[in-house]
Amino acid sequence: xxxxxxxxxxxxxxxxxxxxxxxxxxxxxxxxxxxxxxxxxxxxxxxxxxxxxxxxxxxxxxxxxxxxxxxxxxxxxxxxxxxxxxxxxxxxxxxxxxxxxxxxxxxxxxxxxxx
Amino acid sequence: xxxxxxxxxxxxxxxxxxxxxxxxxxxxxxxxxxxxxxxxxxxxxxxxxxxxxxxxxxxxxxxxxxxxxxxxxxxxxxxxxxxxxxxxxxxxxxxxxxxxxxxxxxxxxxx
Numbered sequence: 001x002x003x004x005x006x007x008x009x010x011x012x013x014x015x016x017x018x019x020x021x022x023x024x025x026x027x028x029x030x031x032x033x034x035x036x037x038x039x040x041x042x043x044x045x046x047x048x049x050x051x052x053x054x055x056x057x058x059x060x061x062x063x064x065x066x067x068x069x070x071x072x073x074x075x076x077x078x079x080x081x082x083x084x085x086x087x088x089x090x091x092x093x094x095x096x097x098x099x100x101x102x103x104x105x106x107x108x109x110x111x112x113x114x115x
Numbered sequence: 116x117x118x119x120x121x122x123x124x125x126x127x128x129x130x131x132x133x134x135x136x137x138x139x140x141x142x143x144x145x146x147x148x149x150x151x152x153x154x155x156x157x158x159x160x161x162x163x164x165x166x167x168x169x170x171x172x173x174x175x176x177x178x179x180x181x182x183x184x185x186x187x188x189x190x191x192x193x194x195x196x197x198x199x200x201x202x203x204x205x206x207x208x209x210x211x212x213x214x215x216x217x218x219x220x221x222x223x224x225x226x
Contacts, residue, residue: 004158033214042119042204042216043159056213091159104214106151106159 002026004107006092012113018080021110025073025094032069033104034077035091043091049075079112087114117142121205121217128195128224136190136220138179138205146209148172148181148188151216153202162190162203197224 005024013019025032030051035043046065048056051072060067064083069075079086089111093104122137140146150162150172163172168183177192188205205217 040218042206042218043214044216045213048213093159103161103164105161108156108158 004092004094004105006090006107006110008110009108010111010113012115013082014115015084016081018078019082019112020076020078021090021092021112023075023077023092023107025075025092026105029094029096029105030072031095031102032075033093033095034067034075035093037089037091037109039088046077082112082114084114087112117146117207117209117213117215119205119207119215119217121203122220124202124219125221125223128222130197130224130226131194132224134190134192134195134199134222136203136205136222138188138190138217140186140188140205140207142186142207142209142215144210145183146207148179149206149208149214150177150179150188150190151204151206153204153219155201159204195222195224197226200224 007022032049034046036046037043047060047067049069052069067077089109091109092107095102095104118141120139147166149164151159152162153159163174165172165181171180179188179190200223202219202221204219208214
């Protein structure tokens with residue numbers, strides 16, 4: 001079974017430029033998550049989707065960040081414009097449901113460096 | 116709000132040593148508790164979990180017991196191997212359905 005796929009794995013951009021990350025969840029997983037992981041910290045949730053609906057985006061900085069999950073499968077996370085402080089690893093995860101014990105499967109992440 | 120506090124690293128041990136990584140939590144209600152592991156160059160993987168008080172999660176020789184009275188979920192392994200070198204994250208999900216992580220503990224096992 002293929003895991004969660006993310007691309008690109010690494011991205012280096014200059015500040016004020018736009019950037020986008022792509023995630024393909026495990027087949028059949030209707031819940032998709034985007035997390036931000038700063039160096040030396042644990043992941044923090046940015047947004048959670050149930051199918052194509054964003055059910056929790058309270059931690060997403062909406063002035064510069066946006067996300068979409070058209071057709072309830074793949075998802076993209078965009079930053080425009082990027083700032084120096086956005087340098088981090090962006091993780092995507094998926095799960096079959098939304099109960100508390102459901103395992104979330106994580107992708108390898110996209111490491112973003114903003115210069 | 117929910118929070119997870121885990122032992123700061125890095126932790127360096129010799130092969131076959133006993134491992135404990137402490138984890139305590141604050142949460143509303145009755146959370147489910149998890150340990151995730153991140154091997155070098157790989158994504159986070161679920162190592163073990165426990166969903167109610169006194170449950171013991173176990174996998175790959177690692178164990179952790181859900182202690183409601185001390186709000187703890189310490190990770191233990193009796194004899195570590197070089198291949199256990201990784202970053203370990205304690206996490207919980209409570210009523211808000213949000214996975215809350217600790218800051219991670221980097222473990223290095225030397226032969």
